[in-house]
Amino acid sequence: MPIQIIIEKCTGCALCIKACPFDAIRILDKKAVIDLNKCNLCGACVPACKLKAVVLEEGEKPAPNSNLKDYKGIWVFIEQKKGKVQSVSYELLGKAQELAKKLSCQVSAVLLGNNLDGQLDELIWQGADNIYLVEDKKLENFQDEPYTNVLVKLIQKYKPEILLCGATSIGRSLISRVAVKINTGLTADCTGLDIDPKEKILLQTRPAFGGNIIATIITPHHRPQMATVRHKVMQPMAPDKKRKGKIIRERFDGSVYASATKLLDIVEELETLVNLSEADIIVSGGRGMAGPENFKILEELARVLGAAVGASRAAVDSGWMPYSHQVGQTGRTVAPKIYIACGISGQIQHLVGMQSSKIIVAINKDADAPIFKVATYGIVADLFEIIPALTKRFQEVLRR
């Protein structure tokens, strides 16, 4: 039995029931009983019990992959596209600097690509104490295999304690592969990172079950501790042009850069004015838009605000907007500063994709629409009247 209640200690106080996210504990005859078919062995009940009556057997302790003390420093995998560093990487450098103060260690940027000299100063100004730079024609664009090979070699050589990476289509693909290759833990799509003051390990906090629960996860016995981190959650540092950093150039044998898959072309879709995951403002339309032609009014508002255009599943499934614009469980998860939901009823599948936005504006005719429950500002009105008036007013105020 991997988890047990010590009957002699249990008083039936039910604190463990409150802690259990899986509804797996019952009180029978004033003693807690765990239903093992429901229990996920998450261990949430263990610290909840003040009487230490819940025991989670760790079984055989996971074999550490390494001598933990050899691993030092925080690394940020720098994502570049067409030779330009992506904003999520600067956000992570900012966070890494904050964590590094608590660990008294250095922050290193890991940059793979080709002809990247123009990017180095900015990385140092925004938090990199060192830059591990690997340049080769074959690394110009991201590809899973060569990037995995290079990153694995660098980790084995320099042994970072923590490795952070954006939870992007590159990061989530690459780092999942790297984590398996070097036999360490990885936590996906984190929205919070901290250092445990006593154990000095990385506390990784992330939403699960579509944001209905939040979990804090650690990687106690393996190094590096690795996490992908959501866009727009962490703050970049203000650039400091006086900062100094060291550049460490690495070269590897040609076989390290080999790839079985071939990248034939990169296609940018022109209809995407602003990339959804990078946007500070998103104007999004749902079934209430009543047809594809009406998205024009959202595009106009988006243009004035410098916003991206999103869509609900209903609008995408009706063929009004391409799938790349879909926000929600089967589309993208976004967290902009302002999310303007127009004619979106707010099914839970949509909400999980946008409810961590800072400000949510909902415009809907139906006062009972669930979107109003999460809205910072709710407008019960006809969107076809409100949106054009809103566009005009913003134009006047912003002088655009």
Next chain:
Amino acid sequence: MNIIICIKQVPETTEVKINPETNTLIREGVKSMINPFDMYAIEEAVRLKEKFAGKTTVITMGPPQAEAALREAMAMGIDEGILISDRAFAGSDTWATSYTLSSVIKKIGAFDLILCGKQASDGDTAQVGPGISAHLDIPQVTYVKKIEEINPALSTMESGNTERKGGVKDKFMRVERMTEEGYEIIETPLPALFTVVKEINEPRLPSLRGMLRAKQARIIVWAQKELQLDSQKIGLSGSPTQVIKIFTPPPRPGGQIFKGETPEIVNKLVELLKNEVH
């Protein structure tokens, strides 16, 4: 062409509610379903089989009741279902899960392609698919939104081989991989693993015949006894990550509702938002 599809049974998220007294997820009476993204993987496998013949096998790791998910996939046209179920696998994180699934895939043997949904709707990690390909040391393409072209040799090829030798090296697929800005066109040799997104197809409804066949089909169940996996690499022991705390997020504070005349509403709203817009 032989295809293995990895699926997960998840709670129907729409019905996940929080018990306000205990602050926990109410799972009682919550229906289970196939992870929505896995439906696209199943559909794509059935379509490829219809074109190129071969065998499709759906696998899942989970409690005994996850068998229902396998039968549902078989009702859509998948040939065979394997349930990996044992208390020894409980508490697996993505490392241990991808290790277990990759070991099962090795035991199944000959395959050309592994299909997974891009992520599961409960854990949302998107790590198990790439983890499997890393364990198997085969190429991966994540977020596949379209299979553009398949080497025609595949349709006449005999069933696949996990080792890349003989004529197998001639097999390739050209696919579109979704990115933040658009997509990439990638060509990959087989065997390979793809994770797929919604845009790739529209899953069919199971046919009556399919449902009857699935109901009667024998599901293969493999436990640790059959698989004999390294106990250091499965379940809790094989999981480098540990959940130390689970809590429900604070609800969003209640908002303001505006009613009335359009100009008045619009002026008020612009006043409130203008400092956030740059």
